[in-house]
Amino acid sequence: MRRIAAALGTIAAAATLALAVPASAYAAHGVLVVNGTAYGEPRGCYESDRWPLSVGNHTDSRVYVFDGAHCSGSVIEYVMPGTQTVSEFGNSVYID
Known part of the structure; x- marks a missing residue:
């Protein structure tokens, strides 16, 4: 009886993990252009070593421009999606 209960518990846990959709696997669809460098399916923080910071958002997500390095x-x-900007004081950008 214990073996059956353990097997059913293992199957239930595996089914739960298989059906779960991890949010961390999501990336924006499209291309993010930061100072002329294109990033396909971007996600996370992108830095720049040049000013002004030029950002072209050709994705389906909002981009955040930070005044500090490392998105700080x-x-x-x-x-916003489908727009671009030049930011005199931007140092890094973040996209979900």
């Missing part, structure tokens, strides 16, 4: 500091601008 304050969000100083948003770049």
